[in-house]
Amino acid sequence: MIDNGIEKVLAGNYCIGCGACAVLDQSAYEIKLDHEGKYQAERKAVVSEDLSSDLLSSQVCPFADESLNEDELGKQLYGNVDGIKHDAYLGYHLKNYAGFVSKNSFREKGSSGGMGSWLASTMLREKMVDHVLHVRPSEKSELLFSYAVSSTEDEIIQGAKSKYYPIEMSEILNHVRNTPGKYLLIGVPCFIKAIRLLSLKEPVFEEKILYTLGLVCGHLKTDRFAKTIGWQLGIHPDSLQDIDFRVKLPNKPAGYYGAKVSGEVSSTVVSHTSPMRETIVNNWGHGLFRYNACDYCDDVLAECADITIGDAWLPEYVSDEGGTNVIIVRNPRIARLLTDFKEELTIEEISAEKIYQSQAGGFRHRREGLAYRLFLKDQKNEWHPKKRVEPSDSVSNKRKKIYHGRIPLLDEGNSAYEKAFEANDFTVFEKYMTPVLNSYNKLYHRSFVIRIAGKIIRVARNIITR
Numbered sequence: 275m276i277d278n279g280i281e282k283v284l285a286g287n288y289c290i291g292c293g294a295c296a297v298l299d300q301s302a303y304e305i306k307l308d309h310e311g312k313y314q315a316e317r318k319a320v321v322s323e324d325l326s327s328d329l330l331s332s333q334v335c336p337f338a339d340e341s342l343n344e345d346e347l348g349k350q351l352y353g354n355v356d357g358i359k360h361d362a363y364l365g366y367h368l369k370n371y372a373g374f375v376s377k378n379s380f381r382e383k384g385s386s387g388g389m390g391s392w393l394a395s396t397m398l399r400e401k402m403v404d405h406v407l408h409v410r411p412s413e414k415s416e417l418l419f420s421y422a423v424s425s426t427e428d429e430i431i432q433g434a435k436s437k438y439y440p441i442e443m444s445e446i447l448n449h450v451r452n453t454p455g456k457y458l459l460i461g462v463p464c465f466i467k468a469i470r471l472l473s474l475k476e477p478v479f480e481e482k483i484l485y486t487l488g489l490v491c492g493h494l495k496t497d498r499f500a501k502t503i504g505w506q507l508g509i510h511p512d513s514l515q516d517i518d519f520r521v522k523l524p525n526k527p528a529g530y531y532g533a534k535v536s537g538e539v540s541s542t543v544v545s546h547t548s549p550m551r552e553t554i555v556n557n558w559g560h561g562l563f564r565y566n567a568c569d570y571c572d573d574v575l576a577e578c579a580d581i582t583i584g585d586a587w588l589p590e591y592v593s594d595e596g597g598t599n600v601i602i603v604r605n606p607r608i609a610r611l612l613t614d615f616k617e618e619l620t621i622e623e624i625s626a627e628k629i630y631q632s633q634a635g636g637f638r639h640r641r642e643g644l645a646y647r648l649f650l651k652d653q654k655n656e657w658h659p660k661k662r663v664e665p666s667d668s669v670s671n672k673r674k675k676i677y678h679g680r681i682p683l684l685d686e687g688n689s690a691y692e693k694a695f696e697a698n699d700f701t702v703f704e705k706y707m708t709p710v711l712n713s714y715n716k717l718y719h720r721s722f723v724i725r726i727a728g729k730i731i732r733v734a735r736n737i738i739t740r
């Protein structure tokens with residue numbers, strides 16, 4: 275075995291479990307769900323003596339130093355497109371929009387504006403693709419959701435809405451390799467990057483996966499995220515049968531969405547819905563049950579995807595309970611599709627700056643925060659993946675404390691879950707986590723002295739300008 279990138283990725287807990295290595299070299303790697311409920315690549319006990327195979331696997335791993343980064347891949351894919359622009363946050367971008375689908379019930383059934391399911395259905399209808407690879411309720415009993423192939427609008431709709439849940443692509447990509455057809459792949463940024471890397475090694479994927487749709491991504495969640503929501507709402511983790519992470523609540527702003535869980539309680543299947551904000555795991559800044567790898571990713575907007583969609587977390591759109599997408603188009607064929615079918619959509623062009631603002635929190639964590647986390651790793655002489663962001667501690671003291679404070683929340687959440695599970699009592703999780711989260715939340719509070727100083731400055735300013 276050589277001391278290569280993928281081995282360091284696995285040893286350092288930077289694996290996102292996408293499955294690219296296992297697709298490329300089935301004799302060396304397989305994808306398994308680990309004890310925390312996240313997919314991880316595992317090296318098989320019997321490994322090939324051929325060291326070039328290790329190197330190849332590293333070249334398709336989105337977190338290994340041997341693979342191309344998003345700027346390099348983006349340039350190959352879109353660098354020559356007429357009229358394309360590039361910036362450090364959006365990557366390449368041809369057109370940027372905010373809006374929603376006005377046709378049929380795509381918006382009602384989707385997480386945001388329904389663009390994901392509309393685009394997939396329209397590409398099928400227009401015969402741009404024969405099948406869509408996306409995440410639907412799983413037919414395997416141990417998991418609630420998994421990647422599946424959809425070939426009809428009904429199937430697409432069955433898969434609508436965001437799954438904040440572990441998923442992997444090895445099975446579905448083996449299917450693609452062995453089955454003729456043209457495909458659209460929907461995925462989070464690192465999964466889209468993985469498919470681009472894999473296509474460079476196995477052209478069959480480039481030939482068959484003709485289009486990619488990226489989802490804006492904060493981070494991936496282990497299955498404990500879903501289980502904890504269910505448990506708080508009265509369904510034991512072992513009995514959870516279904517979850518809708520994005521219930522649109524009537525007369526509430528888009529950001530005030532709910533979660534609906536279903537499962538067996540005393541031999542009867544029950545369903546409960548609650549505003550997400552009332553669940554203990556709701557704050558994406560806390561990042562409970564995230565993958566560690568996500569803290570070392572700098573791609574928020576799926577820069578290697580033909581089109582990226584996310585939530586328009588902007589003041590001018592959030593009050594609309596129906597949900598609104600931000601949309602970044604990189605592929606001219608998809609730009610044309612949006613224009614051709616504009617009567618089915620209510621969209622307006624917006625600036626790259628607005629797209630950035632819609633994900634400002636994500637960018638802070640993934641750029642400034644990442645630079646600081648890399649700096650901390652360097653201080654401890656620990657290996658970390660090479661990123662487009664350089665290690666740096668030129669961050670304000672307050673932000674340092676916040677980024678620092680987020681790191682242990684991952685392990686704390688897992689310890690709390692394990693203790694609660696062992697005690698078979700959800701209140702153990704709450705009692706453990708409440709002081710931990712309260713102490714982290716205090717990092718956002720301004721100190722008494724700073725608040726008084728601010729007040730004095732404001733009063734003085736008022737007197738001077740009067």
Ligand SMILES: Cc1cc2nc3c(=O)[nH]c(=O)nc-3n(C[C@H](O)[C@H](O)[C@H](O)COP(=O)(O)OP(=O)(O)OC[C@H]3O[C@@H](n4cnc5c(N)ncnc54)[C@H](O)[C@@H]3O)c2cc1C
Nearest residue numbers: 384385386388389390391409433435436437491492584585
């Ligand atoms: C893990 C995760 C984190 C996200 N973080 C952010 C964020 O920080 N900011 C933001 O603005 N948006 C984020 N999103 C995207 C957002 O939640 C919506 O998915 C997006 O706005 C599309 O909504 P829609 O109504 O247009 O799509 P819909 O019509 O609901 O279609 C969504 C499509 O995506 C597919 N899909 C759902 N989950 C997955 C998955 N895990 N992997 C692959 N395909 C999937 C579905 O099968 C469906 O085809 C995230 C999504 C995920 C899955």
